[in-house]
Amino acid sequence: MSEASAKSPISGASNFGAPAAEVEVFFAPLAERLAQYIDPEGIQHIKDAFVFGANAHVGQARKSGEPYISHPVAVAEILAGLHMDEATLVAAILHDVIEDTAVAREEIVQHFGEEVARLVDGVSKLTQIRFKSKAEAQAANFRKMMMAMVEDVRVILIKLADRLHNMRTLGVMRPDKRRRIARETLDIYTPIASRLGLNALRHELEDMGFAALYPARYRVLTEAVRKARGNRKEVVAGIEERFIQRFADERLRASIDAREKRPYSIYRKMAQKHLSFKDVFDVFAVRIVVGSVDECYRALGIVHNLYKPLPGRFKDYIAIPKANGYQSLHTILFGPHGIPLEVQIRTAEMHQFAESGIAAHWLYKANHDQGTVTQARAREWLRDLLEIQQKAGNPQEFLESVKVDLFPDEVYVFTPMGEIIELPRRATAVDFAYAIHTDVGNTCVSCKIDRRFAPLSTPVENGQTVEIITASGAEPNPNWLSFVVTAKARANIRSYLKNLQDAEAIKLGHRLLTKALSVESVEFEDVQTDRLNQLLAEYHYEGLSDLLRDIGLGNRMAPLVARLLLLDGTTEPVDTEGPARAATINAANSPIIISGTEGLVVDFAKCCHPIPGDGVVGFLSTGRGIVVHRRDCSNAADVGAHPERWLAVNWASEPTGEYQAQIVIHAKNVRGGLARIAASVAETGADIDDVRFDDRDVNLTIITVTLRVSNRVHLARVMRRVKQVTDVVKVVRP
Template structure:
């Protein structure tokens, strides 16, 4: 292929003219509705640049490739997007799919356009361990670019919409994969940004590709139901218009039909047949002001009785994406429920275009809409989640959780409304207020009564969070929080906590290993430390200590290398086993995340124990009689001598196996005996041997071996208990 000076393919003048007539001319006509001639000329320059770059490339349908970016630009023109966005849309694939590089985009069209193109482009140059990891990394890159400039996601959504419109040429398996990704990721993003027109089309196209048979059956059912019900809705619409005219209220009424995917989701979530979904048709009422919305509501409620409990005021309390409207369900003619949505014309525009409506209204100086505010709040939250996330997949998981908010609305003690996803808890509420409030919360009051932090919140409740200066996040919170912000902050704190604990443990292990070799950790000089850091590819001494504490490096081997560097040991002997008996590591029970207790044997203070340095976890403590600990022949360098502190603190889990007669109330009596002995039951499992005898395995919390013996003795004294033993 011949190339010009810029390195882009040269296209014959006649072919270029044909492409312009077929593809650009209709777009230019569309753009002339709201852009000036200079902007359209620049967009034409981008078209010519893109047509040259994609020359010779075709889509699977056989069309010239340039047809795709032009179609994306058409979708964005429907949203009245600015000139820079349209230029970037036309060029969004040139860096990824042609020889064009980022610097050429900058030179021809400027930094702004280049930044948008770069945000949409995939991470094609980086190799990933798995497809899932690549998708997660691409998603994080796209979302972070969106935080900087929301136009990135608008281009990406338009790109996805056109790809979905032309998905029929793909293999069935690829169609299903792309449709699933669309429904899982892109439609929720469109919803969160208030782009309902794009969301609805993506949902229906995704549904048709993922479940073609279900889509066809539902579409046919709607078509069959359309005749009779449409006449009823038309009659209701006429009555509305007559009454509005009588009350001198200017209003537009629009009858609408529910989309197949909306019907399908309702049937799934509420376990309904199609015949039970009555609100297939609805009426939308558009008025001039908020006051008129409530006047219109009163008028329709006077015409038809409202269905109790089905009125929703999204004007006073907008949805997470800024959507505003009044929703009510009426008892229509023949007892058929009818959904009515009432909103202003401006609310309707934002409901369809969402955050993209910013560009439509910015000429009027409208920068403070609810949709804009909510969308930007979410983008700021995304930035915080990204900063706290450990890896791209964790970020994707967090954002996906946040993309499906079935909202509840609760109040602060001062009356401020806080919006949270359904099943959110007081901890989610605390993090929604402020990260510091979440990190230091210790208790909560719901409607002025103390309640567990894990209690799911309900709309209308007043929530008060009680904090304490020295409090820290609890790892168990991760089992019940639902918001991405809470999860990201808790994980970030625990990672920082684990690092600090691992450094302290690594220092202890290295100090003890040096004592065993006749050295002192305080004698280490900077030159020897620097040399060993280079050997182990670590940035700092703390990084090396963290690696030792997490079990990724063995302290005795590090000491031997240090001695070799000092000339006290032959380098050939560095990996020699043995080397003197180390003093035991003292376990207090409060070490936190880098010292854990094995679930196979549940050691408690008073047991003879050994430690195993597990990679990435630190020390795992076993009882000496444990089958896992008895096999110390494997990795002998990882087994450590450990001992309990003289007065360990805290509670420890232990398992007790109980053989008992199968009688009514037996478990209740066992639970009472455990409680009387000053312990709690964490878990219970049953194994019925026969009709007369049952095996009950319980996990209890005890302070030490003596406390455990007291609990077992209390159980054994029960009349129906045959045998008690420790696992």
């Protein structure tokens, strides 16, 4: 490199033919910032990327009218403010070339290396794939970005900087688009910034997102702040001066900064806690930065001696850091004139992490230091993301799972060995089990909370000790999905149930197809292999299991598939079956035997609640398998509408388990009547699932009771016993 190039960060020959005017206007300010921490050779490499990007985007302009290259350079400037490494800055400048220009990934690899290409590809959207809806495309793009982040967290840092500059220039967009982008920013990107500890960036995104999403509320709130400020500057200055004097008296060196709350912070607290503006605005924040952890606790004693602390409002995030690695002492004091003071006490290193998060001590430094608590927490979260991605059924499910995980209101609980487990608010013992290990969650059967047995659905609270009891052979319960809150637990339960449903659907599909073939006097084993392979290819199935699964789930009719399998290959296959032939096949078919334990692919209709002993029929419901109805059900009477989907079913000789049934009780409206009815049901060995009062007046009450019985005989015994209760007028089964 020449002496001239060493003196000027933007001088030196470029490999791509630099547009001099754009270099001077857009790259020069960036080069000045880069010169603070990157050597001239690295700056030249970044300049080459700028020229390459400027040429790729030539002729393109932003809605503001500026050349498009101004945007990626602004993104790089934001990242330079975080002192990001050379590869990240190059990727930031090139982050839109794959998506918005004719440049291919291979060209980026050729000129700037595989590392940069991987970063650019991680940020780029999935423009080459067609999706059914915008929501699906958005979810798929998000999943791709998050998975790229698992491999290299710099991907999300580039994306966050990209979003920050887009928010800064949002004013040129249509109002509806501004609101959509602002909502996405507040829902997705600010929680990610928070999770990675990038608080300075998060605060700016939040305030701009608030202004764009609720412009009227933002204007009213900022105007109220301006009017209410009055002598508040003097109050803030007075508080700050008193803190400085007290720390000087105690000979403890500290940086003290008193400030007001941000607009979005005020708005969020007003909305969440249903407070008035006055109640929120009359809160000042004081940040105290000291030299060591010991001095943090010493500073806490000083402020508590200066102003009285508010009971129950102290949090020690130094001993127990937040999910993103954030560390600080938080306390709230009764300030002058009763004004609440929020005080944060931390070291300089903690403050750096609080502002810059995972970027503070960069993960990709040459020494490959494993870094700090912030980075360790971020890596742990990224590993969980990878597991959630592997278990998620589709991009939208993944997006919803991650969104749940991005809004943690943390509680800290202990294992019996004293290890701290962090969970979101309202997390249950099942969430705790999955947080320990997936296998523990999958096989948990009960739990102890503070040494006492408790239901698995019990929400855990701060400071509790939770012990999970497992059993080999135990399996996740579908009901867990109604109360778990963590993405990891939800993803693992859904994955297990999906695999279980697939296995059951394949078995049921085999039974249905075998019976359909038997009507034609053909055994399943006698079907020609060539014809079977031809049919699988025509319907784009990878194997026989996929076909059987679709039959079991009701997505394809077994009689139609049987007929197609028996064609000689000269007849064009069809997608629908004549109702008359379907009805004939089903009529000739012997019944499907059900025991009630088939699980996810055999369901019992809620309209009529069939139980063993009832005459029943089955309906092949798309995506659900067989739905069993009583023969006298009004829905079952409509066989003519879809005859090809109705099939004969029958109970096994000795069905097992319990089944939901309903009874309707007409009773006099007297005190204690329901208690007597519930006791009579319990005497017969039945359990009540639900009670509903359908009609009620001064004299008579109609009660619909949903209960669990083993068969019709058991239900009849329940009804006879309930009729014997005083004040019960009539008991019927609907």
